[in-house]
Amino acid sequence: EIVLTQSPATLSLSPGERATLSCRASQSVSSYLAWYQQKPGQAPRLLIYDASNRATGIPARFSGSGSGTDFTLTISSLEPEDFAVYYCQQRSNWPPVFTFGPGTKVDIK
């Protein structure tokens, strides 16, 4: 079973600052990794898939990188609406089952 670890648990930043979120897998997941944003009381929203591809309608300030076991979500300049919880998620090669990381909360400093 692949386990995802996210760091830090909480990231306190100001609007306009750069956010760097980490996701580490217990074994290689190739590029089978996605990132989601979730705000209180809302469903998750897909940001990044296949490690580095932005989903439809996602602003260019969001970018993903990495492969194998180490992945990064970068928000180049935080907007007020970006303060939320971010989850990484992997899909196993076979069978196609999913695992989420524990999440990183980005809050206002």
Place this chain on the structure above:
Amino acid sequence: EVQLVESGGGLVQPGGSLRLSCAASGFTFSSYWMSWVRQAPGKGLEWVANIKQDGSEKYYVDSVKGRFTISRDNAKNSLYLQMNSLRAEDTAVYYCARVQVTIFGVAGVAMDVWGQGTTVTVSS
């Protein structure tokens, strides 16, 4: 508009059963793998189950195997989750989600469309 709408949540006693439904619209439902994902109060996301386009393959997280059954009716554009032998730890918001597909129809990496969720509370 692409949309998923869940229903069927509620309060149920431990050991009881509940059936969740998810109505899909705005896309060709029969072309996509579908998933259920849950979120316990104040906790993170947990994937629960997947089902292939034609229902021939189904996968579950270990904690629900033998208790939950995912199914679909492509004629009705609907996804279901039958939950039996419910436990307090099954209390959560349950989301229905569409799984991306590759050009070969294989399940993609991510879930790109989500419903608003339905709340299940297991308590006596």
